[in-house]
Amino acid sequence: MANNGENPSPDVGGKTVKLKADDGEIFEVEEAVAMELQTVKSFFDDDGVSYDTVVPLLNVSSTALAKVIQYCRRAVELRAKSGDDEGANEKAREEREGLEAELVREESDEGIKELILAANYLNIKDMLSFLCRAVGDRIKNKSVEYVRRFFVLENDFSPEEEERTRNEVAWAFEGVDAD
Amino acid sequence: MPPPSMSTLPPEFIAEILTELPVKSLVRFLCVSKLWYAMINNPDFIKKHLKRSIEANRERTLIVQDCERLSNQDPCFKKFEDNNRRPPYFYSVRFHDDGRFDRAVRLYQPLRHRRAKATILYYCNGLVCLYNLETEIVIWNPLIRKYKKLPFEPIDIPSGFKKEVSHSIWNSPAMWSEFAFGHDPVNDDYKVVRVSELISWCDREFEVKIYSLRAHSWRRVKHKWPKKESSIASKPAFLNGAVHWLAATHSRRSLEMLVALDLATEKFRMYKTPFKLGHGVSKLELEVLGGALCVCVHRYMEESDSVWVMKEYGLASSWTLLCTITQEAVIYCKPLVFSKNGEKVLIEQDFDKLFWYDVEEETASKVEILGMPDNFRTATCVGSLVLLNGDNVIDVDLEEGDSEDLGWWNYW
Numbered sequence: 001m002a003n004n005g006e007n008p009s010p011d012v013g014g015k016t017v018k019l020k021a022d023d024g025e026i027f028e029v030e031e032a033v034a035m036e037l038q039t040v041k042s043f044f045d046d047d048g049v050s051y052d053t054v055v056p057l058l059n060v061s062s063t064a065l066a067k068v069i070q071y072c073r074r075a076v077e078l079r080a081k082s083g084d085d086e087g088a089n090e091k092a093r094e095e096r097e098g099l100e101a102e103l104v105r106e107e108s109d110e111g112i113k114e115l116i117l118a119a120n121y122l123n124i125k126d127m128l129s130f131l132c133r134a135v136g137d138r139i140k141n142k143s144v145e146y147v148r149r150f151f152v153l154e155n156d157f158s159p160e161e162e163e164r165t166r167n168e169v170a171w172a173f174e175g176v177d178a179d
Numbered sequence: 180m181p182p183p184s185m186s187t188l189p190p191e192f193i194a195e196i197l198t199e200l201p202v203k204s205l206v207r208f209l210c211v212s213k214l215w216y217a218m219i220n221n222p223d224f225i226k227k228h229l230k231r232s233i234e235a236n237r238e239r240t241l242i243v244q245d246c247e248r249l250s251n252q253d254p255c256f257k258k259f260e261d262n263n264r265r266p267p268y269f270y271s272v273r274f275h276d277d278g279r280f281d282r283a284v285r286l287y288q289p290l291r292h293r294r295a296k297a298t299i300l301y302y303c304n305g306l307v308c309l310y311n312l313e314t315e316i317v318i319w320n321p322l323i324r325k326y327k328k329l330p331f332e333p334i335d336i337p338s339g340f341k342k343e344v345s346h347s348i349w350n351s352p353a354m355w356s357e358f359a360f361g362h363d364p365v366n367d368d369y370k371v372v373r374v375s376e377l378i379s380w381c382d383r384e385f386e387v388k389i390y391s392l393r394a395h396s397w398r399r400v401k402h403k404w405p406k407k408e409s410s411i412a413s414k415p416a417f418l419n420g421a422v423h424w425l426a427a428t429h430s431r432r433s434l435e436m437l438v439a440l441d442l443a444t445e446k447f448r449m450y451k452t453p454f455k456l457g458h459g460v461s462k463l464e465l466e467v468l469g470g471a472l473c474v475c476v477h478r479y480m481e482e483s484d485s486v487w488v489m490k491e492y493g494l495a496s497s498w499t500l501l502c503t504i505t506q507e508a509v510i511y512c513k514p515l516v517f518s519k520n521g522e523k524v525l526i527e528q529d530f531d532k533l534f535w536y537d538v539e540e541e542t543a544s545k546v547e548i549l550g551m552p553d554n555f556r557t558a559t560c561v562g563s564l565v566l567l568n569g570d571n572v573i574d575v576d577l578e579e580g581d582s583e584d585l586g587w588w589n590y591w
Contacts, residue, residue: 113185116185116188116192117184117185117188120188120189120192128192128195129195132192132195132196132198132199133199135196135199136196136197136198136199136200137199139196139200139204140200140201140204141204144207144208144210144211147208147211148211148212150185151185151186151188151193151211152184152185152186153186153211153212153214153215154212155211155212156212156213157210157212157213162210165209165210165216166210168571169206169207169209169324169571171203171324171574172203172204172206172207173207176207
């Protein structure tokens with residue numbers, strides 16, 4: 001999958017929408033795909049906003065936006081495939097899970113965080129859902145310090161409080177991945 | 180407006196991530212920050228996490244009670260005579276969707292009485308209820324190593340209870356108690372039920388009391404035991420917010436009744452069953468399998484046990500034969516869980532066998548678990564944070580000289 005902000009041209013004949021990332025790069029996407037992004041959908045729901053307007057997405061990097069668009073495009077395709085046929089549904093579900101796994105597999109922590117923030121800002125429910133699972137998987141064997149760094153959290157316990165809790169549940173600190 | 184960062188993510192999003200985590204991680208992450216501590220301890224979060232665990236069968240684990248030095252007797256009756264030996268251990272065995280079992284890991288349990296061995300009473304939603312012959316009872320969450328000990332509760336002998344004439348050697352009524360454990364979904368409470376039968380030569384009375392984990396106290400159940408002539412004749416089975424027993428009259432010539440006590444309303448119900456002892460049927464066991472009540476029928480003349488399932492709860496005519504187990508049990512045969520695809524049943528038999536039974540093919544494949552004790556009983560758990568605010572199970576052996584264990588025990 002392309003990772004360099006590549007911008008495949010949309011199908012001829014469909015309506016498109018223009019999205020602008022934080023560095024000014026413009027992405028032209030099919031309307032159906034753009035509407036997966038609730039934030040974009042709300043933007044056009046306002047009266048008097050023409051579909052030709054470029055949507056400014058100030059808080060999304062072009063790298064993240066490219067990946068989001070890729071994901072949403074495939075998600076829309078897969079949804080169109082599924083219907084009443086249980087076999088087809090099962091296959092579509094498996095493909096979607098494969099798509100999700102591939103999206104996060106190569107990502108660094110910073111990359112995942114960027115995707116989360118983008119999916120959150122753009123309000124893409126399905127993407128947020130699987131990103132939660134991916135993050136859970138990533139942090140489950142990690143130390144407390146790692147989690148604090150990942151979520152940018154302050155340790156607001158006093159040293160005594162923290163020591164007490166750690167001693168009570170010392171068993172939970174065993175077998176943890178080294179930082 | 181400042182750029183968004185991970186620290187400004189909405190709490191619902193963090194909660195969603197936490198819901199995905201196994202319980203050991205969540206216990207560790209209590210230390211991350213005060214916000215995370217509060218989120219993980221939140222009862223709604225614990226409820227949601229448990230629901231997810233049950234639906235996905237997350238962290239499914241067998242809790243194994245070592246029943247060593249066992250002959251053909253119920254381990255409940257074995258008091259531990261040898262003062263110099265520690266009581267046998269418990270173990271945990273993680274099992275996976277593909278039918279694989281990890282090795283048995285030793286587990287400390289909270290009822291560490293020198294002479295009275297702890298026994299599994301029942302289990303539900305990741306909690307295991309243990310008791311010993313000193314009538315000490317605990318509710319234990321083995322996967323997070325927390326427990327709550329029940330307060331002692333006497334049996335009240337009603338004042339009008341007719342005892343024998345004064346010259347009889349029986350000055351007080353014989354008392355016998357049966358226990359059950361389950362979850363009250365209406366009040367989201369875990370409850371232990373004690374049904375005590377008081378028998379004298381000329382009278383019989385029942386006392387029913389319930390312990391509530393929320394209230395941490397016992398209270399008497401107002402609704403009376405439904406049939407004085409019938410006594411409890413099986414182990415309990417918890418399903419649909421009620422505990423169930425098979426009950427039989429003392430002549431045992433009647434059909435076995437199914438008695439249910441609803442944990443929310445604390446009222447009894449009775450259902451007919453097609454089963455009865457006699458005519459070649461030597462034993463009936465009540466269990467729960469795949470979300471339905473299940474009875475395992477032993478016929479001592481034939482070399483098989485048959486497993487029946489109550490397909491529609493409450494409908495006596497819905498008892499259906501699930502399968503016949505050709506590997507005959509001598510003492511008991513207990514179905515535990517279905518395999519993921521529903522084709523096989525995990526069965527515990529006679530304190531020493533564990534096997535997957537293919538329902539269609541009627542074949543058994545033995546389960547080998549490294550480190551499993553020779554004689555055992557099991558309970559099944561999923562990942563749950565209930566009792567997170569309970570007491571800690573202390574990892575201390577009662578006796579010294581236990582050095583033979585330091586070599587291979589694993590923290591888990």
